[in-house]
Amino acid sequence: MSETVRTSVPAGDAPITLTEPPPRTLGLRDTLGLWANLGISLLLPVAAAYVIVADRPLVATLGAIVVGAVIGSILLGLGAAAGAREGVPAMVLLRGLLGRRVSYLPTAFNLVQCVGWAAFEILIIAEAASRALDAPRWPFVLAGGALATLMALRPLGVVRLLARYAVWAALAAIVYLFVEVLSEPLPAVTEGGTASFWTAADIVIALPVSWFPLAADYTRHVRRGRTAFAGAAGGYALAAIALFTLGVLALAAYGRAGLDVVDALLAVPLGLVAVLVLLAVEVDEAFANIYSTAVSAQNVVARLDRRVLAVLVGAVATLLALAFDLTAYEPFLFLIGAVFVPLVGVFVVAYYLLPRGAWDVSDTAPARLSLLLPWAAGFIAYQLTLPTYFAGPGAGWTAWWTERQTDLGIDPANGWSASLVSLAVAAVLTALVSLPAALRARRRAGIR
Known part of the structure; x- marks a missing residue:
C-alpha cells in the first residue's frame, strides 16, 4: 500500500487513507492564506442584510x-489548534470526546452538511456568474463542480496556491470594491436587519463556527498548534469582518437587499471584474466541503480512498445544484449548524481541561456517553433562544419550539445570541461532567 501511495500522491500532499500519517508541511502563511480565502465568500455580503441592527x-x-x-474565529482557532496537536482530521478528533463509535453520530451530521454546503456553494457561484455575464446558469454549475472536485484531489497543493496567489487577487478585488462603495453617500439603512446587537452578532458567530467540524x-x-490557531482565527476573522462590512456599506450606499448586493457591486465601475475574481475564489469553499466529506467518511472506514470519495461527492453535489432548489434546503443546513454549535462548547472545555497527550483518538477510544448530555442541552438551549426557522412542510418544527418558548416565558424577540447561550450551557455542563476525570488525569500526569 505504501508503494501505491508514493507513486500516486505527490510528495507532501495529504495521505490517501487514514492509515498513513499526515505530512506536517503547512506553516503560518499557508494556514493564514487558507482561512482568509475560506472567509472570502459572497455569502457574507449577501447575509449582511440580516446583521444590520x-x-x-x-x-x-x-x-x-x-x-x-472575533468570538466565532477564536472558537474556530481552538479547534484548528487541537487538530495540529493531535495530527488527525476533525471527526477523528471527536473520538477523544465521545469515543470511536459514538463519534459516528457527529460524523453523519457532518457528511450531510458538507455535501449540502458544497452543492449550495456551487449554486451560489453559478447564480452569481450567470447574472454577472447574463448567461445560463447550468454551465457554471458544471464548471464549478468539476473545478472544486479536481481541487479536492490535491488539497495541500491547492492550499499553497490559495495562500500564494488567490488571497492576493481577492484582497485586491475587495479593496477596490471598498474604495468604490465608500465614494458614495452612506445614509442609515432603515429596512430589514435584526432587532438587537446580539442577534446580529449571532449571525456572524455562526459563520466561523460552521467551519469548526472541518x-x-x-x-x-x-x-504547531499555535500556528494553526493564529492562522485559522486571524485569517477567518479578518476576512469575515471585511466581507460583512462591505455588504453593509453596499446596502447603505445602494439601498439594496439580499442577493441584490451582488447587483449593487456589479454596478460600480469595473465591478464585473472584481465580482468575477471573488467568484473564482469562492470555489475554494466548495472544494473544502468536498474534501472534508471524503475525510469525514474515513473516520468510519479508515482505508477508503479519499480521491474516489471526493469524485463521488463532487458529482453528487453538482447534481444537487443542477436538479434542486437548494434555497429550500438552506434552513436544514442551518439546523445542522445549530447541532454543531453546542458540540464546539463541549469539545473546547473537555479538550483543554485534559493534560497534553491524554486525548484518545485511537480505534479503541472508549465511549463517553455522559458528554451527550451537555451537547443535547446546548442544542435545546439554542432552539429555545432562537428556533430554526422553517416554512412550508417544516414549519411545525418552528411552531413547536415557539410554543415551548411561550410555556417557559421566553420572549421570542428576546434579542439574545442563540450561539452564545448554547455554547455557555454546553460548556458549563461539560465542565461539571468532565472536571473530576480531568483532575485525576492531571494528577497522574503530575500537573497541578
Missing part, C-alpha cells in the same frame, strides 16, 4: 460584526 447608528452594526467575528482536516498538516 435596526434603528441604531451604523457603528452598532459594525461593532456586532467585529464582536461576532478545521482539523487541514490543520493536521500544520507544524
Whole structure:
C-alpha cells in the first residue's frame, strides 16, 4: 500500500487513507492564506442584510460584526489548534470526546452538511456568474463542480496556491470594491436587519463556527498548534469582518437587499471584474466541503480512498445544484449548524481541561456517553433562544419550539445570541461532567 501511495500522491500532499500519517508541511502563511480565502465568500455580503441592527447608528452594526467575528474565529482557532496537536482530521478528533463509535453520530451530521454546503456553494457561484455575464446558469454549475472536485484531489497543493496567489487577487478585488462603495453617500439603512446587537452578532458567530467540524482536516498538516490557531482565527476573522462590512456599506450606499448586493457591486465601475475574481475564489469553499466529506467518511472506514470519495461527492453535489432548489434546503443546513454549535462548547472545555497527550483518538477510544448530555442541552438551549426557522412542510418544527418558548416565558424577540447561550450551557455542563476525570488525569500526569 505504501508503494501505491508514493507513486500516486505527490510528495507532501495529504495521505490517501487514514492509515498513513499526515505530512506536517503547512506553516503560518499557508494556514493564514487558507482561512482568509475560506472567509472570502459572497455569502457574507449577501447575509449582511440580516446583521444590520435596526434603528441604531451604523457603528452598532459594525461593532456586532467585529464582536461576532472575533468570538466565532477564536472558537474556530481552538479547534484548528487541537487538530495540529493531535495530527488527525476533525471527526477523528471527536473520538477523544465521545469515543470511536459514538463519534459516528457527529460524523453523519457532518457528511450531510458538507455535501449540502458544497452543492449550495456551487449554486451560489453559478447564480452569481450567470447574472454577472447574463448567461445560463447550468454551465457554471458544471464548471464549478468539476473545478472544486479536481481541487479536492490535491488539497495541500491547492492550499499553497490559495495562500500564494488567490488571497492576493481577492484582497485586491475587495479593496477596490471598498474604495468604490465608500465614494458614495452612506445614509442609515432603515429596512430589514435584526432587532438587537446580539442577534446580529449571532449571525456572524455562526459563520466561523460552521467551519469548526472541518478545521482539523487541514490543520493536521500544520507544524504547531499555535500556528494553526493564529492562522485559522486571524485569517477567518479578518476576512469575515471585511466581507460583512462591505455588504453593509453596499446596502447603505445602494439601498439594496439580499442577493441584490451582488447587483449593487456589479454596478460600480469595473465591478464585473472584481465580482468575477471573488467568484473564482469562492470555489475554494466548495472544494473544502468536498474534501472534508471524503475525510469525514474515513473516520468510519479508515482505508477508503479519499480521491474516489471526493469524485463521488463532487458529482453528487453538482447534481444537487443542477436538479434542486437548494434555497429550500438552506434552513436544514442551518439546523445542522445549530447541532454543531453546542458540540464546539463541549469539545473546547473537555479538550483543554485534559493534560497534553491524554486525548484518545485511537480505534479503541472508549465511549463517553455522559458528554451527550451537555451537547443535547446546548442544542435545546439554542432552539429555545432562537428556533430554526422553517416554512412550508417544516414549519411545525418552528411552531413547536415557539410554543415551548411561550410555556417557559421566553420572549421570542428576546434579542439574545442563540450561539452564545448554547455554547455557555454546553460548556458549563461539560465542565461539571468532565472536571473530576480531568483532575485525576492531571494528577497522574503530575500537573497541578
